[in-house]
Amino acid sequence: MPGGLLETLATKTGKGNFWRLADHGINGAYCLDSAWHHGWETAAALVATIGAKTR
Template sequence: MTGDVAAFAAVFVALFAAHSVGDHWVQTHKQACGKGAPTVAGRLACAMHVCTLALTKLAALAAVAAVTGLPLDLLPLLLGLAVDGLSHYWADRRTTLARLAERIGKGDFYRLGAPRPGTGDAPHLGTGAYALDQSWHIGWLFVAALIISA
């Protein structure tokens, strides 16, 4: 049982670290700005972001496996990354997560710190939309880690 817990912990940590790097450093400016657009270009920008993010997570998991000897079975690995990728794409299309926040009574928090009308700026970087976005992703990283380490 200890090995199973250690495997889950190693997988989750790798996914979490890779998520942060992939979501903030690997994602291009064009992807970040365009992925929520209600167009084919927006859907493609989001899909490309999710692909580069999945590759970043795969590289982190491969590094953990190489250094620690952690066995990774192909089917759970692919399934876990697919679940994570689909959930990430869903949230990063923007309107989907915003609608969910409204439906569950988190709309005011989602809009917290949003750009001021007519300015395009934000008074600070910590917005409710960003907090809900990242917590959504981290929750799905947990699910993906469960699948991959099962």
């Protein structure tokens, strides 16, 4: 999705060139999307376990 949230964040934080990288088997958009996904996945895991009790 051109002009999406991650592209905008990459551009505003000076990582726009990395976002557009697509050479030698490396795809910057894929790497940044994956990092974003894992970050939110970690946050969700923390929220899900806040009230957890041992059995």
